[in-house]
Amino acid sequence: MLKGVRDSMLTLSPCYYIGALETSATYAIGDLSKPLSWGIPVEKICRERLSKTNPQICDLKYEKQIDVNAVDLNKLKVKDLKKILSDWGESVDFIEKSEFIKRINEVKDIYVKPTADTNKKDL
Structure with missing residues (x-):
């Protein structure tokens, strides 16, 4: 069993639902x-096989x-922008999009590794 992880967290993990833990029911x-x-395909496995025996797996x-490098931030919802900042541990107490x-553009260099395309130099 995983050490240092609470039982309540383990029951929410996919490992619990597929039976990979000692405490799993199935x-x-x-x-x-x-x-x-x-x-x-995963959808076919859930629909045809797992939904009969263990439908909770397909509900996860x-x-x-x-x-952040590949997406246009102006097209994202405020909810997604807020999630990006909170995942990085930054303050999310803004009002306007x-x-x-x-703020994301200011701290992006700290949290996001540059892609290979941005590191290419012209020869």
Whole structure:
């Protein structure tokens, strides 16, 4: 079992739902890993196989990761801009969207590694 992690956190993890933990109620690793190794799409595995035995696995949702270098910050919602700053540990006590964008651009170099395209030099 993972040391230093509370039991309440483990019951929310995907490892708990597929049976990878000692405290898991079911054992569905084979039901999930074999079809994935065969190249069957995740949606089809959930819809046809796992929804009958363990529908909780298919209900897990994860937040999308935002690539700050690849996205136009002006097109993001304030909620997403606020999430970026809070993930970085920066203050999010702004009111206007432009303030969020300005702050992200100010601290972006600290938290985001530059992409390979920005490091290329003309020969």
